[in-house]
Amino acid sequence: MxxxxxxxxxxxxxxxxxxxxxxxxxxxxxxxxxxxxxxxxxxxxxxxxxxxxxxxxxxxxxxxxxxxxxxxxxxxxxxxxxxxxxxxxxxxxxxxxxxxxxxxxxxxxxxxxxxxxxxMLPETVTQEERDRIKTEVGRASRQLDSAADHASHVLSNLTKHIAFAIAPRLDGQSYRHVQLIWIDVRSVHVVLVTNVGVAAQTTVETSEDVDPDRLTRACNNLNRHLVGHRLSDITFEKLNQLSAETPLPSDLVRLLAGLFIEQSEAHVERRLFAGGAHNLLDQQEFRDLRKLRAILDLLEEQRSLYELLQESLSTKGPKVSIGHELGNADMSECSVVTMPYKVANRNAGAVGVLGPRRMQYAKLIALVTYMTERLNVLFQGEFFES
Amino acid sequence: MxxxxxxxxxxxxxxxxxxxxxxxxxxxxxxxxxxxxxxxxxxxxxxxxxxxxxxxxxxxxxxxxxxxxxxxxxxxxxxxxxxxxxxxxxxxxxxxxxxxxxxxxxxxxxxxxxxxxxxMLPETVTQEERDRIKTEVGRASRQLDSAADHASHVLSNLTKHIAFAIAPRLDGQSYRHVQLIWIDVRSVHVVLVTNVGVAAQTTVETSEDVDPDRLTRACNNLNRHLVGHRLSDITFEKLNQLSAETPLPSDLVRLLAGLFIEQSEAHVERRLFAGGAHNLLDQQEFRDLRKLRAILDLLEEQRSLYELLQESLSTKGPKVSIGHELGNADMSECSVVTMPYKVANRNAGAVGVLGPRRMQYAKLIALVTYMTERLNVLFQGEFFES
DNA sequence: CATTAGCAGTCCTGACCTTTGAGTGCTAAT
DNA sequence: ATTAGCACTCAAAGGTCAGGACTGCTAATG
The missing domain is CATH 1.10.10.10 (Winged helix-like DNA-binding domain superfamily/Winged helix DNA-binding domain)
Known part of the structure; x- marks a missing residue:
């Protein structure tokens, strides 16, 4: 008819x-x-x-x-x-x-x-967009945090929305190498390398004095015993045991344990990267300053975004959440497109784009999908020959 | 009368x-x-x-x-x-x-x-403010970039304005240690430690294959020859010469040279940390979205802020720039308070606060001053015994 | 009987007006 | 030199009104 x-x-x-x-x-x-x-x-x-x-x-x-x-x-x-x-x-x-x-x-x-x-019909990613994503992800080289950082930046630039990403979880990765670098008697710089790249780098202030030679020995000892283990298999006890052979300051052991195991809670702010908030200004739906405020506060707080990405970790493809589906009154005029990426074939992180409900869903899905594909490639394999 | x-x-x-x-x-x-x-x-x-x-x-x-x-x-x-x-x-x-x-x-x-x-009469910093600054700067430990990052964060929180900081220049610092960490045949992670802490950490993709053992030898060689030198004295030629003894990929040599010498131009975006843009929303002078936009774009671009801080490097005390004094039409309704901080007794970086001209000058000067004092303490000395 | 032209009705928008009030500059008195 | 008094200015706030982009309803229609 x-x-x-x-x-x-x-x-x-x-x-x-x-x-x-x-x-x-x-x-x-x-x-x-x-x-x-x-x-x-x-x-x-x-x-x-x-x-x-x-x-x-x-x-x-x-x-x-x-x-x-x-x-x-x-x-x-x-x-x-x-x-x-x-x-x-x-x-x-x-x-x-x-x-x-x-x-x-x-x-x-x-x-x-x-x-x-x-x-809606699926959209495609233009060659320029591909190139920008590819080079930007490429620049992140093998630093896990930096990859998430770059991803959120380039995505926010391309989409003109807020983009965000979490750095990969470590628990699916395996230990390759830890470098303990002696800074002074009370501080040590730690670099953790896994099968996919530099997973963490941080400086600890120790409460006990550290001897450079002993630090080197302890470091070698760790590497000798731990190489190849999955990070999630390395327990606090095991570390303590290793530390018994070649003593390390307890702060340092705790920190290492935290790097390997804990991962989830404490590091929200360190693991979430978001960018492009200024793009909200161009959206007519945010001409109301209070709404703008609400969203920016949300960003500042990071918690909500982090949880959104966490949820998407258990999904497979792109996930679209619209308005009230986000379960947050402040975001009821927004939509979010998220998608997980894999490290060594296992969901380990996610990227997302946040904008007004009136967004180009198909286009954003295409971009987010392509971004995760690149990340998957970056993180796909064992880069060590062993 | x-x-x-x-x-x-x-x-x-x-x-x-x-x-x-x-x-x-x-x-x-x-x-x-x-x-x-x-x-x-x-x-x-x-x-x-x-x-x-x-x-x-x-x-x-x-x-x-x-x-x-x-x-x-x-x-x-x-x-x-x-x-x-x-x-x-x-x-x-x-x-x-x-x-x-x-x-x-x-x-x-x-x-x-x-x-x-x-x-105006000078203002003071409250005990709470002192504590927040102190602990936050403390948390940065000996990572130079992270100190600037923390500084801008805590300052923007305390002042409710935009705060920004540049990481210290390296040229006044002296070489202590470089750690070259083998990631895979085509990537190397570099950590540069100077007399004040971890000055740089980055991953390079090399265009030639790298052998782990050779990398270690080259690394030891570098450290043996360079320790104690001022970074600004280490020339590209010298590096090349050292690299002749124990060959390193040319990309890597270039990168190292860049870390030691070049410093200034290429790294603007890596060295500037800014935060607190959302605070602008609370300022009645920025209710006009276009003005807001202009400032946010400025932030995004980073260049102007960076130059402001660079200028302040040659001053001694706090520097206040008001409205048109900033020499930028977009900032004609803003003022900026900047102040340099020292590394080993030499101006090496700076922090600043940007807000509406209608700002609490005395208070901001006090806060910025206190912040630089803490940074000075953090960076004041030789932490190595040598 | 699904479709549609016609029409009355709604209500946002923007233009225009008026009122209000805070604040000024001038002047003459002190 | 200072000030009370006064006329004047102008932004902000509120009110009115016409215009226009819609709607829903109804009766006519192929």
Whole structure:
């Protein structure tokens, strides 16, 4: 029925084509794959198309979209009145919202969700984008933290949103080498190298005096005994035992243990990298300073972002969280795209992009996906020959 | 005359006392030291007092200050009309501005300058502030970059403004130790330790294969020959010469040379640490999003901040730059307080605070000064026994 | 009977006006 | 020299109003 309708009127311009819209009345069915109707759970074709068009248009313009404008701009082949009726239904069913009685419609969380899950067409990453990501990740070389740092920077630049990343967990990695560098009698610099690169570097103030020679011996001793072990297998007891042979300051042993094992809680702020907050200023939805504030505070605090990425660790592909799905009132006008990356074939970290709900989901998914692919390559293997 | 005036009227409250203002009609003269009139270049006593009060009040409230309000709140002992006349003079002479005909007065750059140079009373740092700075600087231990990073963080938290710092220059420091850590055949991790701590740590991708044993020998060779040298004395030629004995990949030699010598240009972004941009949101002067934008872009770019700090390297005490003095149209509504810190008794880095011109100059100077004192202590000496 | 033209109704937006009040500069009196 | 008094200015806040972009409803229609 509706399909016939849209074909009957000879389109003055290719329907949707001019504006690059992702879906049209007939195309939707085709895109749905084997069972066309699978795409339309709860919604008939025309509703689906209208929903897609509304979401697409709203993402593009940021203005509530009205029926007249829609029929005209997208050559829908039906009258505004019909579109209005459909929109009213879609609102009833919760896919659209109306800011006020005499305004157009705006997608609801559910509307965005439906769009993301079933309607939008995948986007690609341009060659320039690839290049920037590749070189930037490349520059991070084998420093695990720095990779996350670079990832968040380049992603925020490319997306013009806030981007964030966590450095890889260490527990899937294996011990290669620890270098204890004597700084002075009361401080030691520690560099931990795993099978994928430099995993940690930090300076400890010790409460006992340290002798340089003894430090070297202890260091050799550690390396002799621990090389090849998975970090998560190295217990505090084992370290203590090794330290008994060639004594190390207890602070140092504790620190090492912390590096190898604890990992999770204490290091939130050290492991999360975020950037691009200034991009929020360009988003019309954040012209309200209080909303802006709320988001910036969230960033500052880091906790929420960290948890978002942690959650995504257990997923496989990209994960989109829309508005209230984020479970945080302050973020109810935002969406987040996250995706885990692997170290030695195991999810070990994640990157994400945070922006207004009105974001280019497909594009961001493509970018985030490509970024994780590069990180996967960076971290994929054993770089040591052993 | 004017002094008698102010004494004739029995003050209902201690003049200026209640609001903690920094100066009153008689006090100004006293504070000026030996030659009282030295403080009043171009301005008589009463004008000076009024200027001081206007600046103080404006900094406190952010509202243009009018004559009536001033006489009343500060018990000046003269009538609003008199104050008005004086204000008109002060405006004439360029110390005050008037946003519009029917508004009160606002300090001009020149007004702030006069206030900062001659009128304001020094502020102190509270015990809490001391403690926070001390512990935070302490946590940085002997990592030079991390000290700058911590400094900018804690300063931005304490001041609620943007704070920034540059990591110390290396050229005054002397070589203690380089650790070359073999990561894989094509990457090496480099840790440079100087007489004050860990000065650099970075990973290089080499274009030639690296043999671990040879790397160790080369490393020992470097250390044997270079220990004790000032970094600025280590030339590219010398490195090449050493590398001839025990060959190192040319990339690595270049990197080392860069670490020791080049320092200045290439590393801007690596050496500047800034934080606290979100604090701008609370400043009423940045409610205009475009101004906010301009400042954030500046931050992003880093160049300007870096240059500000570089300039301050040649000064001794705290340096205050007000509005147009900053020489940057985008910053014409901001002021900056900077101060250098020393490494081994030589200016080697600097910290700064950036905020609206309407800032608590005395307080910020106190905080910045204390911060540099702590950094000086951290970096003051030779921590090695040699 | 799904669709649609027509229409009344809603309500945001922006332009324009008025009022209010804080603050000024001038002047004449002290 | 100082100040009380006064007319004047101008930003900010509030109120009114027309315009316009929508809507939902209804009756007509192929």
């Amino acid at each position: 509706s399909t016939r309708e849209s074909q009957r009127v000879p389109p003055k311009r290719r329907p949707f084509g001019d504006v690059g819209v992702v879906v049209d009345f007939s195309a939707v069915a085709a895109d749905a794959g084997g069972t066309p109707d699978a795409a339309f759970i709860g919604l008939d074709r025309r509703k689906t198309s209208i929903l897609a068009t509304v979401v697409y248009e709203y993402i593009a313009t940021g203005e509530p979209v009205g029926s007249a404008m829609l029929t005209q701009k997208y050559n829908l082949g039906v009258s505004p009145a019909t579109v209005r009726a459909e929109m009213a239904d879609l609102e009833e069913e919760g896919y659209l919202d109306q800011p006020h009685t005499s305004a157009g419609r705006v997608p609801s969380d559910l509307g965005y969700r439906y769009y993301v899950d079933r309607l | 004017s002094t008698r005036e102010s004494q004739r009227v029995p003050p209902k409250r201690r003049p200026f006392g209640d609001v903690g203002v920094v100066v009153d009609f008689s006090a100004v003269a006293a504070d000026a030291g030996g030659t009282p009139d030295a403080a009043f270049i171009g301005l008589d006593r009463r004008k000076t007092s009024i200027l001081a009060t206007v600046v103080y009040e404006y900094i406190a409230t952010g509202e243009p200050v009018g004559s009536a309000m001033l006489t009343q709140k500060y018990n000046l002992g003269v009538s609003p009309a008199t104050v008005r006349a004086e204000m008109a003079d002060l405006e004439e002479e360029g110390y005050l501005d008037q946003p519009h005909t029917s508004a009160g007065r606002v300090p001009s750059d020149l007004g702030y300058r006069y206030y900062v140079d001659r009128l």
